[in-house]
Amino acid sequence: MSTSKPPDSSRPAAWHITPMNPAEAPWPLLLLADPSREKVKRYLPGSTCYAARQTAQFTPSGLGALIGVCVLQPPQPERDSWELMNMAVSPSWQRSGIGSALLHHAIGELRKRGIKQLDVGTGSFGDQLLFYQRLGFRVSSIERDFFLRNYTTPLWERGVQLKDMLRLTLAL
Ligand SMILES: CC(C)(COP(=O)(O)OP(=O)(O)OC[C@H]1O[C@@H](n2cnc3c(N)ncnc32)[C@H](O)[C@@H]1OP(=O)(O)O)[C@@H](O)C(=O)NCCC(=O)NCCS
Incomplete structure (x- = not known):
């Protein structure tokens, strides 16, 4: 624990x-x-x-x-x-x-x-990205327009609309 x-x-x-x-x-x-x-x-x-x-x-x-x-x-x-x-x-x-x-x-x-592997997707290219990178996650791909296609209401972070999803991977 x-x-x-x-x-x-x-x-x-x-x-x-x-x-x-x-x-x-x-x-x-x-x-x-x-x-x-x-x-x-x-x-x-x-x-x-x-x-x-x-x-x-x-x-x-x-x-x-x-x-x-x-x-x-x-x-x-x-x-x-x-x-x-x-x-x-x-x-x-x-x-x-x-x-x-x-x-x-x-x-x-x-x-x-x-x-052997853990993935995460995030729309944030700011604080959350830093949070995951500090734990060793690396960027593996970008899914353009993910949040436009998969969410019915627009998502915002500090005035910026989230559109693309950044896929991160940690090799365990
Ligand atoms: C992301 C989250 C889980 C991090 O948990 P936490 O207990 O705050 O994280 P820690 O204290 O272990 O680490 C903090 C670090 O993460 C980053 N960070 C994460 N969220 C941040 C925020 N909202 N503002 C500033 N820095 C942030 C910074 O690098 C920070 O380091 P610093 O304090 O030295 O600047 C938490 O902020 C949260 O619940 N956010 C809202 C939900 C969310 O966005 N979840 C992730 C979805 S992708």
């Missing part, structure tokens, strides 16, 4: 990472990364998921409130590698290392299972 570093070893870590049942994934987090509820409903049930949970705030399940999710889809008939389908951290917890730790944990689990 990965955890944040406690500032004082006598106190519990602020968050920790666990496997997650796909049915438990919270919609507000999933929709942060993928605004198409229809698409999420299609890939979520068969996916392998990990969660970041707030250690200090225990829920009735005893596992802690969910503050980050990572959703990985196994190979499909049309694609022979694993794909990172959704990755999101609650806005108030972003930029404190949780996203990197979640993905790092997921990558470690795939490696243990002998999986």
Whole structure:
């Protein structure tokens, strides 16, 4: 299990990472990364998921409130590698290392299972691209007009409409 570093070893870590049942994934987090509820409903049930949970705030399940999710889809008939389908951290917890730790944990689990490659598609050529590159992902292709063809409502990032999808690959 990965955890944040406690500032004082006598106190519990602020968050920790666990496997997650796909049915438990919270919609507000999933929709942060993928605004198409229809698409999420299609890939979520068969996916392998990990969660970041707030250690200090225990829920009735005893596992802690969910503050980050990572959703990985196994190979499909049309694609022979694993794909990172959704990755999101609650806005108030972003930029404190949780996203990197979640993905790092997921990558470690795939490696243990002998999986050789992980793909991800992103419409962002900015912050998210940097986030994935820091973890070792390399650009493998560009799908022009992907977001125009596959989403019914236009998607925007800081005033720029997302049109093309950048496909990134990590050799495991
Ligand atoms: C992308 C995301 C999962 C990263 O999680 P995180 O916990 O914030 O990431 P980390 O703290 O581990 O890493 C932060 C780094 O990622 C990059 N980054 C990611 N999102 C960023 C943002 N919105 N603003 C600035 N930098 C961002 C930066 O390089 C940042 O490094 P820095 O803080 O040194 O500048 C999170 O920002 C998020 O949930 N975003 C909204 C949903 C989303 O876009 N998901 C990805 C879909 S492709």
